Amino acid sequence: MSKKDLEVIIATDCGSTTTKAILIEKKGDTYRQTFRGEAPTTVEAPFEDVTKGVLNSITEVEELSGRKLLDGEKIITPNNGNTGADIYVSTSSAGGGLQMMVAGAVKAMTGESAQRCALGAGAIVMDVLASNDGRADHEKIERIRQLRPDMMLLSGGTDGGTVTHVVELAQFLKAADPKPRLGASYKLPVIYAGNNKAHEKITEILGDSTALIITENLRPTLERENLMPARHKIHDIFLEHVMQQAPGYPKLMKMVGAPIMPTPAAVGTMTEKFAKANNFNVLAVDIGGATTDVFSVFNEVFNRTVSANLGMSYSISNVMAEAGLANILRWLPFDIEEQDLRNRLKNKMIRPTTIPQTVEDLQIEHAVAREALRLAFDQHKALAVGLKGVQQERSISDAFDQTSSGASLINVMKLDYVIGSGGILAHSPRRTQSMMMMIDAYQPEGITRMAVDSIFMMPHLGVLAQISEKAALDVFYHDCLVRLGTCLAPKGLAKEGQLAMEWEVTTPDGKKEAGQLRFGDILHVPLDSPKAKLVARPASGFDMGSGPGNKVEAEIEGGVVGLVLDGRGRPFNLAKDASRRRADLGKWYKSMGMYPV
Amino acid sequence: MAHAYTPGLKVMPCTLFRKKRLLPIPGKVLVADGKEVDATDMVAQTELPGKVFPLNVANRLGCMPEEIKDFLLKKEGDPVKKGETIAENKPFFKFMKTAIDSPIDGTVDSISHLTGQMMLREPPKVLPLQAYVKGRVVEVTPDFGVTIESEGTFIQGIFGIGGETNGEILMAAKSPDEELMPEALTEACRGKIVIGGKHAGLTTIKRAVELGVKAIVVGGIHDRDLRQLLGYDIGVAVTGTEQVGLTVIVTEGFGMIPMAEYTFKLLASRNGEKASVSGATQIRAGVMRPEIIVPGYPKNVTECRKDQGRGWIEPGDPIRIIREPHFGVIGTVKSLPPELTMIGSESHARVLEVTLDGGEVIVIPRANIEVLEK
Numbered sequence: 001m002s003k004k005d006l007e008v009i010i011a012t013d014c015g016s017t018t019t020k021a022i023l024i025e026k027k028g029d030t031y032r033q034t035f036r037g038e039a040p041t042t043v044e045a046p047f048e049d050v051t052k053g054v055l056n057s058i059t060e061v062e063e064l065s066g067r068k069l070l071d072g073e074k075i076i077t078p079n080n081g082n083t084g085a086d087i088y089v090s091t092s093s094a095g096g097g098l099q100m101m102v103a104g105a106v107k108a109m110t111g112e113s114a115q116r117c118a119l120g121a122g123a124i125v126m127d128v129l130a131s132n133d134g135r136a137d138h139e140k141i142e143r144i145r146q147l148r149p150d151m152m153l154l155s156g157g158t159d160g161g162t163v164t165h166v167v168e169l170a171q172f173l174k175a176a177d178p179k180p181r182l183g184a185s186y187k188l189p190v191i192y193a194g195n196n197k198a199h200e201k202i203t204e205i206l207g208d209s210t211a212l213i214i215t216e217n218l219r220p221t222l223e224r225e226n227l228m229p230a231r232h233k234i235h236d237i238f239l240e241h242v243m244q245q246a247p248g249y250p251k252l253m254k255m256v257g258a259p260i261m262p263t264p265a266a267v268g269t270m271t272e273k274f275a276k277a278n279n280f281n282v283l284a285v286d287i288g289g290a291t292t293d294v295f296s297v298f299n300e301v302f303n304r305t306v307s308a309n310l311g312m313s314y315s316i317s318n319v320m321a322e323a324g325l326a327n328i329l330r331w332l333p334f335d336i337e338e339q340d341l342r343n344r345l346k347n348k349m350i351r352p353t354t355i356p357q358t359v360e361d362l363q364i365e366h367a368v369a370r371e372a373l374r375l376a377f378d379q380h381k382a383l384a385v386g387l388k389g390v391q392q393e394r395s396i397s398d399a400f401d402q403t404s405s406g407a408s409l410i411n412v413m414k415l416d417y418v419i420g421s422g423g424i425l426a427h428s429p430r431r432t433q434s435m436m437m438m439i440d441a442y443q444p445e446g447i448t449r450m451a452v453d454s455i456f457m458m459p460h461l462g463v464l465a466q467i468s469e470k471a472a473l474d475v476f477y478h479d480c481l482v483r484l485g486t487c488l489a490p491k492g493l494a495k496e497g498q499l500a501m502e503w504e505v506t507t508p509d510g511k512k513e514a515g516q517l518r519f520g521d522i523l524h525v526p527l528d529s530p531k532a533k534l535v536a537r538p539a540s541g542f543d544m545g546s547g548p549g550n551k552v553e554a555e556i557e558g559g560v561v562g563l564v565l566d567g568r569g570r571p572f573n574l575a576k577d578a579s580r581r582r583a584d585l586g587k588w589y590k591s592m593g594m595y596p597v
Numbered sequence: 598m599a600h601a602y603t604p605g606l607k608v609m610p611c612t613l614f615r616k617k618r619l620l621p622i623p624g625k626v627l628v629a630d631g632k633e634v635d636a637t638d639m640v641a642q643t644e645l646p647g648k649v650f651p652l653n654v655a656n657r658l659g660c661m662p663e664e665i666k667d668f669l670l671k672k673e674g675d676p677v678k679k680g681e682t683i684a685e686n687k688p689f690f691k692f693m694k695t696a697i698d699s700p701i702d703g704t705v706d707s708i709s710h711l712t713g714q715m716m717l718r719e720p721p722k723v724l725p726l727q728a729y730v731k732g733r734v735v736e737v738t739p740d741f742g743v744t745i746e747s748e749g750t751f752i753q754g755i756f757g758i759g760g761e762t763n764g765e766i767l768m769a770a771k772s773p774d775e776e777l778m779p780e781a782l783t784e785a786c787r788g789k790i791v792i793g794g795k796h797a798g799l800t801t802i803k804r805a806v807e808l809g810v811k812a813i814v815v816g817g818i819h820d821r822d823l824r825q826l827l828g829y830d831i832g833v834a835v836t837g838t839e840q841v842g843l844t845v846i847v848t849e850g851f852g853m854i855p856m857a858e859y860t861f862k863l864l865a866s867r868n869g870e871k872a873s874v875s876g877a878t879q880i881r882a883g884v885m886r887p888e889i890i891v892p893g894y895p896k897n898v899t900e901c902r903k904d905q906g907r908g909w910i911e912p913g914d915p916i917r918i919i920r921e922p923h924f925g926v927i928g929t930v931k932s933l934p935p936e937l938t939m940i941g942s943e944s945h946a947r948v949l950e951v952t953l954d955g956g957e958v959i960v961i962p963r964a965n966i967e968v969l970e971k
Contacts, residue, residue, distance in 0.1 A: 137651040164662075168712045175649040175706060175716050179622070201711060290833075309833055314880055318832025342820035343851040344921065349834050350756045350850060352880060354920040354965045355946060361921050362942040429943035596943060 049248035105156030122265030144176035157195030182245035266462025287422035289313035313352030331367035373441030483559030527558035647719030655713020662713030757876030757887030759844030806842035837877025
């Protein structure tokens with residue numbers, strides 16, 4: 001079937017706990033998401049067949065839409081009147097997703113490139129092994145033995161360079177004899193994407209003991225990363241080896257009309273398509289119960305990181321361990337005993353499906369979410385960097401502006417759009433809560449539009465984008481994104497109450513609003529118009545993106561929240577004194593109308 | 598009649614259950630199908646390959662990797678003793694001689710003339726696997742282990758630390774709301790599974806370790822005490838490998854929470870009997886809760902119930918509230934309104950009405966309760 005014939009599409013995302021199905025239909029020239037259904041994922045006993053959950057979720061869509069989609073256990077294709085769909089696509093993160101171990105000769109160079117490659121392919125990176133990672137050789141071997149990844153990515157050396165380090169890593173790998181996570185009887189897939197001069201040696205060492213796949217070097221020269229060939233191999237192996245071992249997946253693979261993608265890889269694809277279509281720098285985050293995924297596209301460079309143990313239920317206690325109790329307490333506008341807070345968070349960890357019943361409990365979860373988002377963003381910034389080890393030419397005039405190679409690509413002043421997803425951001429009782437959590441965690445500067453993907457449709461759309469980019473983008477704009485509005489945050493510091501910025505907003509129907517933002521305040525201006533024109537005149541010492549004190553004119557977006565004028569300054573620091581801090585938080589939360597009084 | 602799905606922990610006076618006992622890697626199964634086994638009997642064993650120690654011979658001797666073959670005193674597969682010279686150079690002057698001694702007892706695993714590395718491997722370690730519970734072997738999985746079937750009391754906790762252990766049950770608390778104090782632990786507790794009431798503090802747990810108590814079972818512990826006991830914060834609830842000197846099982850949660858009366862009474866009815874316990878907890882995919890298993894029937898029970906796994910609640914069911922502001926409170930389900938209801942946090946959630954002991958009726962999200970056995 002040619003792409004233009006697509007009129008009805010059914011898509012599923014098989015998550016660890018829930019399988020979600022959506023129906024997309026062409027209405028006139030535009031694709032719209034029309035019905036959705038969900039059912040528990042059935043990867044584990046007693047079912048041990050992922051397709052059961054898929055069929056249950058599609059049955060729910062059938063019941064709601066009145067469209068007959070299933071003929072027994074088969075999806076009816078193509079669509080004909082009120083029957084069938086033209087294509088069925090799916091993503092999957094069930095069974096713990098794709099778990100990988102990566103290795104590179106030098107940690108900051110090929111090690112990092114290999115990590116970016118695996119993350120971009122949608123994997124959870126269990127460990128990064130490198131010749132210079134600070135561990136003794138026998139510790140490295142012991143580590144490889146302990147972990148049971150789905151596959152391993154081995155890189156190291158530029159093409160034609162020295163082979164010693166990468167061969168040594170291969171020898172360690174052989175000595176450790178690691179076993180794959182699923183399927184005790186098959187060999188661990190190892191992708192070699194290192195120095196091309198070492199192919200023969202690597203085959204000699206690993207050819208018999210592993211399922212070795214050799215591909216192009218992911219760092220052929222120090223100045224160039226070539227991640228796509230290895231990423232494609234990861235996807236191939238994910239489908240051919242890993243998926244084949246997971247319960248019911250061989251059946252699911254026969255049902256789909258396009259290759260199954262790991263859920264994070266699909267979200268990454270959608271983020272990239274959206275950034276490219278609008279020429280935006282985009283940050284997207286998915287904060288779940290166990291993990292937080294962060295995706296970014298800055299200057300057309302895509303990056304993804306996954307913080308495997310930062311989440312709001314299973315991993316909530318780890319957020320406390322990593323952020324520290326003080327950092328969680330700093331977001332609470334009331335006092336709470338340390339012991340009480342510790343016990344509450346641990347009780348959430350052991351009973352992850354409970355929900356906050358009181359405003360106080362909700363504020364505690366929101367405080368944890370800010371820290372989880374911040375920590376995951378810090379980890380993302382550390383990996384979303386330029387290539388390290390690249391020779392830079394400097395003139396004498398650069399001597400005062402020393403930037404090392406490997407500077408972070410993330411610049412919050414240049415960030416155009418933030419998209420949040422995951423329960424805590426998508427289902428907060430008030431949308432202002434979602435927007436403020438993201439503002440506090442990311443501290444965007446200048447002008448930043450914000451939205452949430454309220455029913456986490458990005459995975460479905462990412463996999464659909466492989467078939468029809470138009471269908472994916474249509475649904476993304478119309479049904480997936482819930483526009484929150486725009487954050488206007490002048491960068492700079494001043495004394496409390498001093499003028500930070502004068503602003504004026506004009507909607508397409510000519511309505512004007514204007515005012516002043518003073519340092520230390522947050523203003524909430526409701527604005528639901530999808531487009532509006534902003535004129536911002538930052539005070540001297542404040543920057544809205546055109547340099548300190550310079551006027552900025554820009555297109556902005558309204559939404560269900562509207563405009564948030566954040567006059568708390570950047571860098572934004574909370575008062576050290578507890579009572580003052582609680583008073584500030586109370587003032588800001590009140591002006592945003594965040595919680596019931 | 599209205600009912601709603603809810604997960605709950607199993608607390609069963611007597612049930613027929615099966616335990617899979619499998620090795621992590623292939624090995625040898627030591628018992629045959631149909632064999633009666635005791636908890637401490639070995640059912641399978643395997644050999645874990647020894648640790649590998651790489652030695653950079655070329656570096657140590659100051660030669661090129663391809664030259665090491667001239668200096669090696671051992672070849673691949675040869676046994677080596679700790680301190681035995683395994684490579685040495687042959688300089689013109691004897692005082693310039695460098696010798697490399699083996700850091701371990703083991704064998705030469707491999708030698709690389711490209712990197713100049715020599716891999717030494719320690720002898721394999723035997724990994725024995727115990728039956729863990731008393732029962733009968735009903736299935737043998739060749740090379741990996743067995744499935745054991747047994748009848749007995751089966752109680753799940755909500756959280757635990759420490760691995761599998763066995764011992765006699767000893768009731769150290771008179772009621773489920775009594776705190777287990779250090780003074781309550783005496784020499785008689787050595788080697789026992791000690792049952793407390795609502796809480797055990799750090800000093801109590803430390804005292805139990807000193808006395809050689811095998812396990813403590815209580816309603817609640819404070820997270821702060823857990824942190825001090827382990828020396829770190831548990832980030833993700835995957836436990837079972839902690840080495841603190843005993844196993845701790847919490848039946849209700851973190852804080853001071855009386856043990857459910859039903860659980861307490863059931864444990865009391867098995868006082869003095871041998872039990873198998875495990876603190877291993879895993880809350881993500883493949884949920885695993887800590888457990889207490891006492892083979893055989895309790896005195897007053899004549900019928901062994903199969904696990905019916907009822908996963909729903911209906912009016913009249915006793916429940917426990919598992920989240921603030923009523924954490925730990927017990928009540929009875931009054932009704933299950935079907936429509937979404939706005940709760941205090943302004944979220945819209947499925948709720949239930951609960952009648953408390955004093956007759957007061959409160960509204961609680963369904964996600965925040967656990968059903969208690971009748």
